[in-house]
Amino acid sequence: MATAVSIAAEREHYLNKEYGIRSWLLTTDHKRIALLYLASITFFFFIGGFFALLIRLELLTPAGDLVQADTYNKLFTMHGVIMVFFFLIPAVPAVLGNFLVPLMIGARDLAFPKINLLSWYCYIAGGILVLHAMLTGGLDTGWTFYTPFSTAFSNTAVVEAGLGVFINGFSSILTGLNFIVTIHRMRAPGLTWSRLPLFLWSHYATSVIMLLGTPVIAITLVLVVLERAFHLGIFDPTRGGDPLLFQHLFWFYSHPAVYIMILPSMGVVSEIVTCFSRKRVFGYYFVAMASIGIAVIGFFVWAHHMFVAGMSLYAALIFSILSYLVAVPSAIKVFNWTATLYKGSVSFSTPMLYAFGFIGLFTMGGLTGLFLAALGIDVHVTDTYFVVAHFHYIMVGGTVMGYLGGMHYWWPKISGRLYPESWGRLAALIVFLGFNLTFFPQFILGYLGMPRRYWQYPPEFQVLNVLSTAGSTILAVGYLLPMVYFLWSMRYGKLADDNPWNAAGLEWKTTSPPPTFNFEETPVVTWEAYNYNELPALEEVRVER
Amino acid sequence: MSDSPAPLALEHTPGLQHHFADMEQQRNASSLGMWIFLGTEIMFFGGMFLAYLVYRMWYFNEFAAGSRTLNLPIGAVNTAVLICSSLTVALSVRAAQLGKRMLLVTLLVLTILFGLVFLGVKAYEWNEKFTEHHVPGYSFHFKQESTEKPVDQGRAQIFFSLYFAMTGMHALHMIIGVGIFGVITWMAWRGRFTPEYHTPVEIAGLYWHFVDIVWIYLFPLLYLIDRRPHG
Amino acid sequence: MSEHILSSKLYWTIWAVLICLTGITAWVSTVDLGPLNTVVALLIASGKALLVVLIFMHVKYTSEKLTRVVIISALFWLLILLGLSLTDYFIRRPGLAGGA
Numbered sequence: 002m003a004t005a006v007s008i009a010a011e012r013e014h015y016l017n018k019e020y021g022i023r024s025w026l027l028t029t030d031h032k033r034i035a036l037l038y039l040a041s042i043t044f045f046f047f048i049g050g051f052f053a054l055l056i057r058l059e060l061l062t063p064a065g066d067l068v069q070a071d072t073y074n075k076l077f078t079m080h081g082v083i084m085v086f087f088f089l090i091p092a093v094p095a096v097l098g099n100f101l102v103p104l105m106i107g108a109r110d111l112a113f114p115k116i117n118l119l120s121w122y123c124y125i126a127g128g129i130l131v132l133h134a135m136l137t138g139g140l141d142t143g144w145t146f147y148t149p150f151s152t153a154f155s156n157t158a159v160v161e162a163g164l165g166v167f168i169n170g171f172s173s174i175l176t177g178l179n180f181i182v183t184i185h186r187m188r189a190p191g192l193t194w195s196r197l198p199l200f201l202w203s204h205y206a207t208s209v210i211m212l213l214g215t216p217v218i219a220i221t222l223v224l225v226v227l228e229r230a231f232h233l234g235i236f237d238p239t240r241g242g243d244p245l246l247f248q249h250l251f252w253f254y255s256h257p258a259v260y261i262m263i264l265p266s267m268g269v270v271s272e273i274v275t276c277f278s279r280k281r282v283f284g285y286y287f288v289a290m291a292s293i294g295i296a297v298i299g300f301f302v303w304a305h306h307m308f309v310a311g312m313s314l315y316a317a318l319i320f321s322i323l324s325y326l327v328a329v330p331s332a333i334k335v336f337n338w339t340a341t342l343y344k345g346s347v348s349f350s351t352p353m354l355y356a357f358g359f360i361g362l363f364t365m366g367g368l369t370g371l372f373l374a375a376l377g378i379d380v381h382v383t384d385t386y387f388v389v390a391h392f393h394y395i396m397v398g399g400t401v402m403g404y405l406g407g408m409h410y411w412w413p414k415i416s417g418r419l420y421p422e423s424w425g426r427l428a429a430l431i432v433f434l435g436f437n438l439t440f441f442p443q444f445i446l447g448y449l450g451m452p453r454r455y456w457q458y459p460p461e462f463q464v465l466n467v468l469s470t471a472g473s474t475i476l477a478v479g480y481l482l483p484m485v486y487f488l489w490s491m492r493y494g495k496l497a498d499d500n501p502w503n504a505a506g507l508e509w510k511t512t513s514p515p516p517t518f519n520f521e522e523t524p525v526v527t528w529e530a531y532n533y534n535e536l537p538a539l540e541e542v543r544v545e546r
Numbered sequence: 547m548s549d550s551p552a553p554l555a556l557e558h559t560p561g562l563q564h565h566f567a568d569m570e571q572q573r574n575a576s577s578l579g580m581w582i583f584l585g586t587e588i589m590f591f592g593g594m595f596l597a598y599l600v601y602r603m604w605y606f607n608e609f610a611a612g613s614r615t616l617n618l619p620i621g622a623v624n625t626a627v628l629i630c631s632s633l634t635v636a637l638s639v640r641a642a643q644l645g646k647r648m649l650l651v652t653l654l655v656l657t658i659l660f661g662l663v664f665l666g667v668k669a670y671e672w673n674e675k676f677t678e679h680h681v682p683g684y685s686f687h688f689k690q691e692s693t694e695k696p697v698d699q700g701r702a703q704i705f706f707s708l709y710f711a712m713t714g715m716h717a718l719h720m721i722i723g724v725g726i727f728g729v730i731t732w733m734a735w736r737g738r739f740t741p742e743y744h745t746p747v748e749i750a751g752l753y754w755h756f757v758d759i760v761w762i763y764l765f766p767l768l769y770l771i772d773r774r775p776h777g
Numbered sequence: 778m779s780e781h782i783l784s785s786k787l788y789w790t791i792w793a794v795l796i797c798l799t800g801i802t803a804w805v806s807t808v809d810l811g812p813l814n815t816v817v818a819l820l821i822a823s824g825k826a827l828l829v830v831l832i833f834m835h836v837k838y839t840s841e842k843l844t845r846v847v848i849i850s851a852l853f854w855l856l857i858l859l860g861l862s863l864t865d866y867f868i869r870r871p872g873l874a875g876g877a
Contacts, residue, residue, distance in 0.1 A: 110565035112575040178582050185843065186575040187565075212582060213854045216590035224597070224711060232683035233707035235597055240682075240700030241871055246600055249862050250593050300857050304865065313868035319861075518565070574841070581844050585851035592855045596862055604871050622803045626796055633792040636833040643782045755834050759826045765799075766818035770806035774814065 014417070014514040029114035030517055035100035036415075037121050042096060043484065045087040045128060052080035054477060057439075057470040065457040073456035074141035075157070081144025086166050087128055089400050090258060093265035094211075095124070095176055097407045098204050100415060102180055104508035104515060105198050107189025107524040112182040113175075120175035127169030134158035134165060143454065145255070148236040148247040152228040160230055163222045170219045173261075177211030180204050189507065191526035198506055198530055199282060202289040203268030206296035210257045210264075214300070218254035221247065245310055252303035260299040262396055263363070264292055266403020267334055270356045273410050274338045276504045277353040278345025279538055281531040284337040291330035291337075298327045308379045317376060324374035331367050335360060346538055350502075351425030355406030358433045362398025366391055369444065384454070387447025390440045398436055405432065405483060412487065413497030417514040420490045424482065432479035438472025503538075505531050561743040573745050580749045584756045587719075591760055594712050598767060601708065605701040610772035611694050612705035615680065617671060621769040624667045625761065631660030632758045635751045642744035647737060650747070654731040657754070661724045668717050675706070682707045712764055719757045726750050781838040791832045798825050 015032045018024075025033060056076050059067040068076065099117065103110055111117050134140055140162045142151040151159050184197075184205050225247070227233045234240040236247045275282040282288060304312060304320040338360055347353070369391040372378045382388060412420050442465040447453075451462050458466070500509040505528075511520050528535070566572040602609045638653035674680075679687040688702040730750050733739065739747060802821040806814060831837040836844055 108565065112565075113579060114563075114565065116579075174583075174586055178579055178586075181582055182575050182579045185578060186571060209850075212586050213589050213851065216586045217593045217858065220590050220593035220715070223715070224594075227711060227714075228707075231710075233711060234682050234700070234703045235601075235707045235711065237700075240703050241601075241605060241698065242704055243600065243604075243871065245865070245869075246597060249865070250596065253593075253858055253862075300854065301861065304861070313865045315868045316861075316865035319864050523567075577841070578843060578847070581847045585847050588851040588855055589858070592858050595855070596859055599859060600862070600866050603866060618803060622799055625799045629792060629795045629799065632795075632829060632833055633788055636788045636791075637785060640782060640785060640788070752834055755829050759829055762825045762829070763822050766802055766806070766822050770802065770814075770818050772814070773806040774809040775807065 012512065013516065014512065015517045016417070016514050018517050027118075029110070029118055031099050031103050031111045031114065031117055032415075032515065032517075032519075034117050034121055035096050038091060038095040038099060038124070041121075041125060041128065042088055042092055045083050046092075046480075048132075049080055049083035049088055050477065050480065052076050052083070054473060056080060057473040059456055060458070060466045061470045063458050063460045063463050063466075068456065070456050071141065074143075074454070075139035077454060078140045078143050079135050082131060082140065082162065082166065084396075085144055085258070086169055087124070087131070089262040089396055090173060091124060091176070092262070092400060092404045093269065093407065094180070094204060094207055094261075095120075095172070097269065097404070097411060098180065098207075098265060099176070101411065101508055102183055102201065102204060103187070104414075104511065104519055105201055105506060106184065106187060106192055107507045107520060107526065108183060108187035109518040109520070111179045112187055113179050116175050117179055120172040120179070123168055123175065124172035127165045127167070127172065130165030130168065131162050134161040137161075145251060146222065146225055146247075147251075148225060148228070148244045149238055152225055152236060160226050163226045163229075167219055167222045167226075170215045170222075173211045173215045177208035177215075180208040181212070189524050189526055192507075195286075196526060196528075196530050197289070198268075199271035199285070199288050199292070200265075200268035203264045203271070203292045206292040207261050207264045209293075209296045210261050210299065214254040214257045214261070217250055218258075221250040221254070245307065245312060248307050248310055249304065252306045253300070256303040256306060257296075257299045259392070259395060260295050262400040263403075264295060266359060266400045266407070267292065269403040269407035269410070270338060270359050271334075272504075272506070273352045273356040273406055274341050275531045275533065276410075276502055277350055277356070278342050278347045279533045279536070280341055280345040281529075281533055282337065283340035283343075284333075285530065287333050288337050291333045294330035295327065298323070298330065302327050302374075305374055305379070308376060309383045321374055321376050325371065328367060328371055328374075331363075335364055335367075349426075351420075351422060351429055352406045352410035354426060354429035354433075355402050355409065358429065358436075359399055359402040359406065362394050362402060362433075362436065366394030366398055369394065382447055384452055385447035386443040386451050386453055389453050390443035390447060393440045393443070398440070402432070405429070408483070408487070410502070411508070412490070413501045414508060414513050414515070416487075416491055416494070417497055418490045418494030419497045419501065420483075420494060421486055424486045428479055428482035428486075431475060431482065435472050435475030435477075435479050439469050439476050440472070442466070442468045442472075503536055505533060505536060561745075569742065576745050576749055577752075580752045584752065587756060587760075591712075591715065594708065594715065598708050598712070601701075601704050602771070605698070605704060606772075607695050608697050608701040609705045611688070611690060611697045612680075612702055612709070613769060613771035614773065615678070616709075616769045617674065618769055618773065620667060620671060621765055624664055625765045627660050627664050627667070628758050628761050631657050631664070632755055634660065635754045639744075639748055639751050642734070642739050642747045643741055645739075645741040647734065647739075650734045650739065651731060654727055654734055658724055658727050658731065661720055661727070665717060665720055665724070668713065668720075672710075672713075675710075680706050682710070709768055712768065716757065716760055716764060719760070723750075723754050723757055726753065781835065783832070783835075783838070787832065791828055795825055795828060 015030055025037065028034060055068070056073070059065070059073060059076070065073070099111070138158050140157045140159065142155050142157070142159060146159070146163065184201055224233070224235050228236060234242050236242045236244050238244055271282055271288055302320060302324040304316055305324045308317050369387070373382065373388065373391060409420060409425055412418070446462055446465050449462070451458055497513045499511065499513050507524055507526070510524060562569055562572060566575065634653045634657045638650055638657065641650040641653055679685055682703040686699065686703050686706070688697055688699055690697045727750060730746055733746065798821050802818055805817055810817060830848070836848070
């Protein structure tokens with residue numbers, strides 16, 4: 002065993018095939034592009050996190066003592082813009098999806114490798130514009146760019162930031178396009194749709210949203226930029242324009258964007274749950290169709306962000322009812338994961354801990370989402386910390402948990418090394434505790450009436466805010482830990498064999514790390530997805546560790 | 547396609563990229579990719595169509611009055627120019643299929659010329675808007691005919707805002723299209739296309755036709771809102 | 778997927794029809810049909826678009842079902858955008874809040 006592993010270390014694979022900066026910046030290998038994304042996404046994550054910590058520090062005391070109101074507006078805006086557009090949306094698809102989609106279907110690369118590289122450059126170009134806007138005056142419109150404030154009143158770099166997000170949108174569109182064409186056209190012989198891993202089903206659904214939603218926010222931002230720069234009057238109320246039209250267009254993308262964030266993580270969780278309970282995922286077909294269902298129904302609900310914005314009551318009623326609908330496929334997934342655990346031989350490895358974290362936190366986020374879909378309750382808690390807590394449970398508790406779980410699960414495949422398992426479990430625990438300490442108090446704060454986006458607050462809210470700030474520092478430690486030990490493991494980690502979890506799926510059939518063209522020869526699939534009943538138990542393969 | 551075993555192409559076919567099993571897979575992938583991209587384009591223009599629909603419903607009077615100031619004969623002729631360019635594109639795909647290189651190059655050059663004529667006419671029309679003070683902003687002024695219902699200056703600006711946004715986005719697509727066809731023409735001139743391999747011509751053609759279709763809708767939506775005799 | 782090579786005569790015919798339809802739509806807009814003017818204009822436009830898609834873009838001749846699925850999905854999503862937005866705009870008038 003040991004000799005086999007050491008020979009593998011000298012084998013040529015995608016990481017050691019070429020060296021030098023050119024071999025990375027001009028690569029068309031989907032695995033290398035995934036790592037480019039990984040590095041840049043991590044960079045933006047920590048910038049966005051830095052803003053979050055400043056926000057929490059300001060809210061430590063009721064008085065506005067650390068920053069002024071204007072600065073605070075810029076802090077939460079930049080936190081939102083960077084986290085939403087430059088971390089959450091690309092996180093799982095652009096890193097794990099890019100790396101795994103071709104591996105999982107037995108292809109040598111994505112259908113359009115150059116376009117894949119182009120998508121990364123769009124991401125970087127958009128990111129540079131937004132960072133430049135941030136350093137030269139910032140942005141204070143909130144991540145939502147609401148008109149008429151963004152078009153007529155804000156004195157900050159709206160045009161530049163808007164263009165940055167617009168260009169970044171192409172990265173999303175091109176990634177989605179690549180995934181759909183790849184999944185349709187490049188599957189290995191025998192890999193029928195009903196044998197497709199659920200990770201791919203969820204990425205397919207995500208790509209549909211990316212393709213049909215992103216162009217709408219693209220044109221909306223273009224109109225905002227034109228209105229600000231050239232005095233077009235499409236959203237301008239002084240000329241009879243309707244600011245609510247902007248909100249319709251904005252949320253037509255930005256609500257489904259939540260599903261762009263959460264669906265890929267759901268795919269990750271499906272893979273992890275089934276692997277670490279050594280059972281075929283319960284209700285494969287329902288989980289797969291739930292992904293598609295979310296992608297479609299997710300487009301029917303956008304105006305529930307506008308219940309108190311002055312929209313017609315008739316529309317509010319319709320969107321409220323439709324919003325309940327989207328809970329159904331989400332619930333199907335949660336129940337199916339739970340049923341997969343039932344009588345499985347569950348092991349509590351790091352990825353599984355993150356998956357558990359995902360299921361718990363996503364469920365809380367989802368259920369509070371139902372509160373918000375109810376017209377009456379929504380009026381009470383609109384623009385309070387209840388909403389803030391709700392969407393952080395979905396986006397951070399859901400997406401980031403899934404992302405970290407997936408990073409741990411596939412790290413042996415990506416790097417060819419094992420991360421230190423005990424550190425992994427510790428970090429997962431810290432993230433879970435820190436997250437809840439940060440955001441659970443915000444549910445209570447919001448219900449008590451503390452509005453979001455204010456830099457000071459009445460003294461009676463201080464205890465809960467101190468708890469939240471304390472939690473955010475713990476959370477920060479929890480996020481830094483994996484980065485440290487992942488980097489450490491790249492040099493000092495134990496060498497991973499090809500399939501350290503003894504998992505099903507084509508990505509584990511090739512070597513770790515994979516060769517540049519993924520497979521020595523095109524694999525032929527003759528088995529159903531998640532045939533864990535035919536695979537040995539995890540304990541047997543993990544004696545080594 | 548996933549039912550038949552796909553042997554790795556060992557012999558090198560010109561134009562075949564390494565990660566595809568064969569030319570047909572590559573061609574199908576490219577064509578599907580372009581169609582999906584055109585789907586996203588529908589949604590891109592869709593955002594403006596929603597704005598148009600809403601404001602046309604609310605401010606029909608101003609939209610009708612604004613529409614009447616657009617130059618109908620020029621708009622119709624420009625539509626015809628685009629249709630001609632679509633014909634030359636369709637014929638150029640055919641020329642590529644038949645492997646007629648000089649015909650292909652001629653038709654591609656004609657397409658570019660039609661595209662440039664369209665853009666030139668568009669520029670002339672935009673220029674008219676500037677001299678008529680029909681550009682949204684501080685110098686906007688809509689002089690109405692005495693027979694019309696009173697026209698609100700602000701709402702009229704919304705019509706012209708949409709006019710500029712929609713025709714502007716369309717013109718941007720045309721400019722990109724002309725650029726793409728420049729590259730395709732150059733490739734055709736160099737003899738890069740054969741009856742077996744001419745996917746780029748087809749793909750670029752799909753894009754061009756799509757931009758044509760957008761204009762086919764923009765023409766009646768902007769120029770023909772209300773041309774009925776009135777008074 | 779075998780390629781269909783269409784006759785150039787067909788392309789020219791379609792071109793002639795498209796040019797005629799352009800003339801017709803410009804002319805018919807000057808005739809008072811009441812509310813039907815808009816309907817006729819959109820029907821003609823859709824007819825022209827359909828001809829371009831089916832013939833010039835070869836959708837009629839392709840054996841690939843996926844192309845049609847993509848077109849129909851995109852149009853369906855456009856319908857979602859327009860249709861669900863109209864639930865608001867059918868009721869609301871400019872300058873008036875919807876009573877929420």
